[in-house]
Amino acid sequence: xxxxxxxxxxxxxxxxxxxxxxxxNYLLVPVYTAVFLPNxxxxxxxxxxxxxxxxxxxxxGMETAYFRFANKADADKPALYNRVLTLIxxxxxxxxxxxxxxxxxxxxFVGIPEKPEYVSWLAIVLAxxxxxxxxxxxxxxxxxxxxxxxxxxxNILITVGANMFFLVLCRDVYLGKYLAPLKPIVDSIYSxxxxxxxxxxxxxxxxxxxxxxxxxxxxKWRFNLDMEVLRPMxxxxxxxxxxxxxxxxxxxxxxxxxxxxxxxxxYPNTTSMAAVGVYSACYKLSIFMSLAIQAFRYAAEPxxxxxxxxxxxxxxxxxxxxxxxxxxxxxFLFISANLExxxxxLRSQAYREGIMVVPVLLLANLFLGVYYNLSVWFKLTDxxxxxxxxxxxxxxxxxxxxxLLIPVLGYMGSALATFLCYFGMALASYLLGNRHYPIPYxxxxxxxxxxxxxxxxxxALYIPIENFWVRHAVHLILCxxxxxxxxxxxxxxxxxxx
Numbered sequence: 001x002x003x004x005x006x007x008x009x010x011x012x013x014x015x016x017x018x019x020x021x022x023x024x025n026y027l028l029v030p031v032y033t034a035v036f037l038p039n040x041x042x043x044x045x046x047x048x049x050x051x052x053x054x055x056x057x058x059x060x061g062m063e064t065a066y067f068r069f070a071n072k073a074d075a076d077k078p079a080l081y082n083r084v085l086t087l088i089x090x091x092x093x094x095x096x097x098x099x100x101x102x103x104x105x106x107x108x109f110v111g112i113p114e115k116p117e118y119v120s121w122l123a124i125v126l127a128x129x130x131x132x133x134x135x136x137x138x139x140x141x142x143x144x145x146x147x148x149x150x151x152x153x154x155n156i157l158i159t160v161g162a163n164m165f166f167l168v169l170c171r172d173v174y175l176g177k178y179l180a181p182l183k184p185i186v187d188s189i190y191s192x193x194x195x196x197x198x199x200x201x202x203x204x205x206x207x208x209x210x211x212x213x214x215x216x217x218x219x220k221w222r223f224n225l226d227m228e229v230l231r232p233m234x235x236x237x238x239x240x241x242x243x244x245x246x247x248x249x250x251x252x253x254x255x256x257x258x259x260x261x262x263x264x265x266x267y268p269n270t271t272s273m274a275a276v277g278v279y280s281a282c283y284k285l286s287i288f289m290s291l292a293i294q295a296f297r298y299a300a301e302p303x304x305x306x307x308x309x310x311x312x313x314x315x316x317x318x319x320x321x322x323x324x325x326x327x328x329x330x331x332f333l334f335i336s337a338n339l340e341x342x343x344x345x346l347r348s349q350a351y352r353e354g355i356m357v358v359p360v361l362l363l364a365n366l367f368l369g370v371y372y373n374l375s376v377w378f379k380l381t382d383x384x385x386x387x388x389x390x391x392x393x394x395x396x397x398x399x400x401x402x403x404l405l406i407p408v409l410g411y412m413g414s415a416l417a418t419f420l421c422y423f424g425m426a427l428a429s430y431l432l433g434n435r436h437y438p439i440p441y442x443x444x445x446x447x448x449x450x451x452x453x454x455x456x457x458x459x460a461l462y463i464p465i466e467n468f469w470v471r472h473a474v475h476l477i478l479c480x481x482x483x484x485x486x487x488x489x490x491x492x493x494x495x496x497x498x
Contacts (some may be wrong), residue, residue: 020149026345028163029284034347035167036196038270042277043198046259047110049252051122054099056248058092058130061240064379065233075140082224084233085134090225094128099123111273118197121204128207135217151213159206166190166198199489239384246391250398250421254414255280261406267353274350279411284355285342286361289331293369296324314439321373321439325446326486328369329453332362333482337460337475357415359457364419365425366450374429377437386432394425414459449486456482 034039066084070077099106103119112118139148170190173179211218255276262272270278335342336359343355371390378386397419405413433439456478465471 009442026284027160029281030345030347031163031167032199033345033351035171036277038274038277038281038348038350040196040277041281042259042271042273042275043112044199045255045276045280046273047112047118047122047200049255050110051126052252053245053248054095054126055129056241056244059088059124059133060091061237061244062088062233063133064240065237066134066137067141068236068379068382074376076222079135079224079229081138081220082222083226083230085131085221086223086225089131089136089228091279092130096123096127098128113330115197121200125204125207128210132207132214133211135214138217154213155206155210156285158209160203162202162206163198166202208432230491236382236384239388243384243388243391246388246395249395250391250418250425251396253398254411255420257402258414261403262410263407266407266410273430275411277449278351278354279343279357280415281346281351282357282411283361285335285339285345285355285358286365288335289328289362289365289369292328292331293365293372296369297372303333316438317376318441320368321441322446324369324373325366326449328366329449330479330482330486332359333453333460334479335359335362336457337478338472339461341472354411357412359461360412360415360419363454364415364422367419367422370446371422371426371429371445374426374433377433377439381396381437383436386429386436390425390428393428394421396425397421412493445489449482452485453482 020024021359032044037045062084066080070080096225100120100123103116103123104113106119107113107116110119122254136148139145170186171192174190174192176183205429258279259276262275264272267275267278339355339358342358343352345350346355375387378384398417401417401420402414405417407413409416430443460475460478463474465474
């Protein structure tokens with residue numbers, strides 16, 4: 001249990017930047033849905049869908065490869081750090097240079113020919129993100145979770161603060177809502193016609209400020225490009241690149257396909273780009289599950305590698321999986337049961353039209369988290385090719401069911417495709433893991449908790465209760481019932497430990 005407690009502590013530290021930080025960032029959803037029309041927000045989501053793919057290309061699996069090789073007994077960690085950072089810096093500058101030179105053509109391709117600067121700004125963001133990924137990885141390797149979390153949190157606070165300043169304060173003053181004496185100053189720094197450009201430019205400035213915050217780690221870097229030494233790392237990493245690209249297909253291809261495949265007038269008086277905006281805004285309501293998973297991953301990856309030689313590690317991994325699923329099942333239940341309250345974060349009624357995709361996406365992300373837990377077997381056995389196969393299988397499921405379901409169900413089709421993808425990936429990884437690296441997961445117990453959460457969610461969503469206060473009381477009771485069942489089921493295990 002002490003090992004598991006250590007993982008929980010590290011997860012909590014990384015969660016300061018992931019959960020608390022992104023929760024602050026989530027404050028921007030009400031801002032964006034109040035300021036921008038669904039069509040405008042759709043453009044933002046559409047562009048960032050492409051950025052997600054390029055983020056994988058820019059690091060091409062070297063972050064995980066760095067962890068793997070740095071944990072070897074004979075590893076020269078400073079030299080390894082220099083070589084990996086050198087390679088990533090050179091490739092990132094080259095990739096971004098190409099994107100900037102082709103920004104006009106790319107802007108035309110994605111439907112914003114008049115705004116090529118958006119592409120250039122995002123290209124610089126991509127380069128910065130890839131370069132600082134290695135110093136961040138070094139902090140994780142050295143268990144400097146507090147510094148890691150602090151820098152991430154500062155970045156998010158700058159992003160949120162700048163968005164609130166320009167899109168709320170300056171906009172309101174410009175419109176004459178308050179602080180009239182400040183209007184001449186605001187007129188000189190704010191223009192409503194700049195629109196969504198503020199989102200991209202603020203992202204660029206906030207990301208660039210990570211460089212001075214990581215200066216101590218970056219100052220230790222010495223140019224060292226030794227391809228003979230890097231070649232085994234690249235061999236380990238390239239399946240992760242393809243796995244990452246396939247993973248991005250699973251995460252964001254639905255936005256791209258939704259814009260392309262949605263029939264005309266499927267949603268009355270709504271364009272396909274506006275539908276992307278609605279779906280993306282509702283997707284944000286599932287972010288709490290994604291944040292829990294992300295915080296867990298930051299701590300779990302180095303933890304799993306460090307525990308790989310321990311004879312009791314399979315039992316530890318099984319224990320971690322069970323409690324991870326319990327936590328995620330509760331998140332799924334709590335948000336779904338109180339969906340009408342979370343929907344208020346979408347300031348415009350136009351965005352709330354897609355609210356019923358949220359429970360499906362929450363459950364989908366729960367199984368994504370299960371898959372990340374299960375993936376330990378092919379990372380520890382250096383059989384990362386299986387991760388590639390599984391991810392490509394998931395990508396095929398995603399594309400196939402988006403093609404089949406979007407024309408029939410609209411963005412609910414995209415949500416269902418996401419669920420089928422992640423469930424299929426988790427199942428495939430479990431079956432393959434049993435053959436290559438058996439771990440005694442308590443499958444019946446885990447699935448029992450998931451099924452219980454689903455049943456309670458269905459009850460909360462579909463049992464009609466007119467009275468507001470009674471309805472909310474019942475929903476809280478349903479959440480409490482889940483906690484009570486967990487307590488009664490797991491209490492004997494705690495007694496055994498004592």
